[in-house]
Every structure is written in structure tokens, then in C-alpha cells.
Amino acid sequence: MPLLFILLLLPHPVLAQGPEVRWDSWALSSLLVIGVILVLGWLLRRLRGAALLGGSRQLNIVASLALGQRERLVVVQVGEEQWLLGVTAQQISGLGKLEHPLPPEQAKSLLSQRSKGPVHDPS
Numbered sequence: 001m002p003l004l005f006i007l008l009l010l011p012h013p014v015l016a017q018g019p020e021v022r023w024d025s026w027a028l029s030s031l032l033v034i035g036v037i038l039v040l041g042w043l044l045r046r047l048r049g050a051a052l053l054g055g056s057r058q059l060n061i062v063a064s065l066a067l068g069q070r071e072r073l074v075v076v077q078v079g080e081e082q083w084l085l086g087v088t089a090q091q092i093s094g095l096g097k098l099e100h101p102l103p104p105e106q107a108k109s110l111l112s113q114r115s116k117g118p119v120h121d122p123s
Contacts, residue, residue, distance in 0.1 A: 062102055
């Protein structure tokens with residue numbers, strides 16, 4: 001309570017004074033911080049987070065085939081092996097290991113044919 005009386009006795013300009021703010025410096029600093037945040041976010045998205053955070057490149061999707069709106073078959077390369085997975089909205093099921101792995105050229109052709117219609121294996 002005594003502090004309030006002391007503050008009331010002080011002249012009004014003393015109470016109104018504060019540190020002098022250089023608005024041009026403040027705006028430039030703020031823009032710089034926002035720019036750094038945006039660039040780091042873009043880099044994180046661009047690198048997909050995994051490579052930047054020490055992710056492994058041992059796991060790759062070789063081919064994918066949509067069976068419905070939320071169902072698909074996926075061939076995943078794990079090291080030297082390829083596995084067939086069934087993916088739905090609720091779960092991922094391992095359907096088995098491929099005895100004869102898909103070569104990269106065949107996998108690319110499967111991906112390009114997928115948009116044209118059903119894929120028929122000639123063998």
C-alpha cells in the first residue's frame with residue numbers, strides 16, 4: 001500500500017517513460033526470426049524429417065497397388081528382401097516374403113500401369 005502512494009506522488013512523465021524502442025530494428029529482427037522458422041520448416045518437409053533426424057534408408061516402397069479407396073498392396077524393400085504387405089485404414093498385414101524380388105524396372109512399370117487399369121502378370 002505505501003508503494004502505491006509513492007507512485008502517485010511521482011510526476012506523471014516519470015511513470016509514462018519506458019525504454020526507447022527502435023521500431024525499424026524490432027521489425028527487422030522479427031521478420032528475420034519468422035523467416036528462419038519458415039526456412040527450417042520447409043527444409044524439414046523437403047528432407048522428410050527422416051534423413052535429417054537420422055532415419056534409415058534400408059526401408060523403401062518398391063511398388064504399390066490400390067485395391068479400393070483405403071486398401072492397397074505394397075511391396076517393401078527391407079535390406080535385400082522384399083515383402084508384400086496389405087494396408088488398410090485400420091491395420092497393416094504382412095502377406096509374405098517375395099521369393100523372386102521385383103527388379104527396379106519391373107516395379108516402375110507396375111507403378112505406371114496402375115493408373116491405366118488392372119495389372120496382369122504375364123508369367
